[in-house]
Amino acid sequence: MLFTWWNGSTFGTWLNNKRHGEHVGTDFQGNKYYRSTKKIPAGANSPFAGRERRWVIYNGSNDSSRVPAEWHGWLHNSYDGVPESHLPPPRIWEVEYTPNATGTAKAHHPAGSLAAGGHRPASTGDYEAWSPDA
Template identity: 55%
Template sequence: MGLLASIFTWWNGATIGTALHTRRHGGKVGEDQWGNVYFEAKKPDPVFGTHRRWVIYKGANDASRVPPEWHSWLHHQAADVPDKALPPARAWQKEPVPNLTGTAQAYRPPGALEAGGVRPASTGDYEAWSPDQA
């Protein structure tokens, strides 16, 4: 990303302020399969006593792009990084999927305008309620 983009954009990677803060106060802890990089503060927070944790996304800043195991680490639900704290993945577990809203892969139910806009015919078993009949 160019220098001007890092100064003026926040939605794609880290801003220059975040990069400077990370360099000065944070240490790299790990990286996930999508290239997101995770950091932890060198000193604990004086109020809470825990080390602040954050992520610098590779690409668009979207919280749904953080895998579940790293999400638990970010929120202090796991004491150590996922490679050390969690057991290996089970055969039946699926890979996490980022939020697909607004993309061509987003879910579109039958009858949605984006899916052709043809709604199923009504069955005729609906009877409208009227306050006079009650």
């Protein structure tokens, strides 16, 4: 925790949560969302000037694809209220969240990629290169 960010929050983030953070909510994956209790004046030289700072502490690996869409909107100040107050009812066609599989054994490897053997099917000859003179 003192020096790593990839397996949770660093000591500095933990300390900032305790001193200046207000817990706002938790999503279905256990990620915790915070907002700053310390306001930054509008004229200050900061990207957060005139608005509150918001952040997430992941429950597990730090992967931004684990932030649900409704909390992503809140993190980026798209709306002020917490997502529970903005969620529409779930649709029957919506699927459950699946984490980003890049870099894992479950990653997609299309035909011809090195991870899938590196052999592509032979070209069919139906491609004609563009030429500026044509």
